[in-house]
Amino acid sequence: MEFKKGLGWKACYDEERNLYTAERGGPGAYNLYEITKEIYDQLEDGAREIDVYKLITEGRHLYMDVDDRCGPPYTVVFDHDYEKLCPWAKVISSGKVWPDELTDAAVEIFESEKNNREQRRKRRENSENS
Template sequence: MAKEKRELEFKEGIGWRCCYDPETGLYTAETGGGPNHDLYEITKEIYDHVDDPDVKWPTSLIAKGRHLYMTVNDRCGPPYTVVLDSDYKKICPWAKTMTTGEVWPDELVDAAVEVFASEADNRAQRRAKKAEREKAAAKG
């Protein structure tokens, strides 16, 4: 028996696209179109209201979600990519991502997540992944 293809639900506008996956229950989004490309895990509330006529800046609303991934090529320096959640491809399988420049090492991402208040939603998952890496390194 063939597995049914899941139907994802999308909303989109200029510089943003949001997705609801009924199979996983996840709400996700991407922003970009210029020098930056970002992926987020968002809430149902954000998804429900992102396309309301009274929302002036949908990308600002999306940015309130948990940041998963970003690539920057703004010509203010060399291009780079930051992977905040290594599971971003599983969380956002629909998104088209392309690594730009150097990828930040895990140690740098861990430090940035601890320092920047804007990345506080990533602290628990980054700490868990760091503990897994340390455990694996200890085993040799």
């Protein structure tokens, strides 16, 4: 595995699976993403945090943990395979995990989660057919 790191972020290229992933964290938030090679290639240590954030969030959101003191902490699992996709990540979980129904609704409503719609819909369909 090949890694790139910067202030508040880390990205990984898994050459065996040809898979690019990234984590981004800071006070009150932790996120995992599946990213593209193009995004990975643009990530550089020393880049402005806002630029890195914008690049990483173009990827597919896999996991989110929020503990920002604006309410109780919570965790949203967008892709249940996040641990398989990011075995290198030091995942943070500080709160209650949202139920799949709530996560599905958020993915359908929020444009920022559109990259997860196909995956969530297939998962729902497979569980309904089982």
